[in-house]
Amino acid sequence: MKTTVKWDGYLAFSGITPSGHKIAMDASEEAGGALTRGKAHKMLLHAVAGVPGLILF
Template identity: 50%
Template sequence: MKTTTTWTGKMGFIGQNPSGHEVAMDAAEEIGGLNKGSRPTELLLQAVAGCTAIDIVSILNKMRIVPERFDTEVEAERAEEHPRKFTKIHIHYILEGDVPEKKLARAIRLSKDEYCSVSHSLSAEITASYSLNGKQGTMEV
C-alpha cells in the first residue's frame, strides 16, 4: 500500500490514497495552520474506530445480524511529553436493533483482539464498551 501527501501551503496537506480518496490535513491557527483540515491525530482515532466498526459489521453480517444503527465514540489520552503518542484509547460502540448481546460482545472482542490492523499497529492500551438499544452492555457476556 502506498499513499502520497502533498503540501498545500503553511501547515496544510492533502493525502491521496490508493482507493482514490483524498483527505485534507492541517494544523490549528495558533501553531501556523489555517484549520482547513483534520489533524492527523484525529484521523488516527477515526481510523481505529472505522477499522473496528467495519470488522464488527462484517462479523455481524456473517451471523446474519444487521443493526438498525451503529455509531462509535472514541476518547483518548496522550502522553504529556513529545512525541505525545496516544497512551490509552477507549472505543464505545452504540448499537440499536435486534442484536444479540453475546454475539455483539464476541464481535467486539474478535475485532479488538484479532482483526483490526489499525489498532494492532499502535502501542496504546485500547479498551472497549458498548450500548445496545440504549442499555449499557458488559463485555463479560
C-alpha cells in the same frame, strides 16, 4: 498499500489513497495552521476507532 501525501504550504497537507479518495489535513490556528481542513491526529483517531467497526459488522 501505497499512499501519496503532498505539502500544500504552511502546515497543510493533502493525500490521495490508492482507491482515489482525497484527504486534506491542516493544523490548528494555535499551532500555526489555518484549520481549513481536518487535523491529522484526529483523522488518525477516527481511522483507528473505525477499524473494529468494520471488522465486527
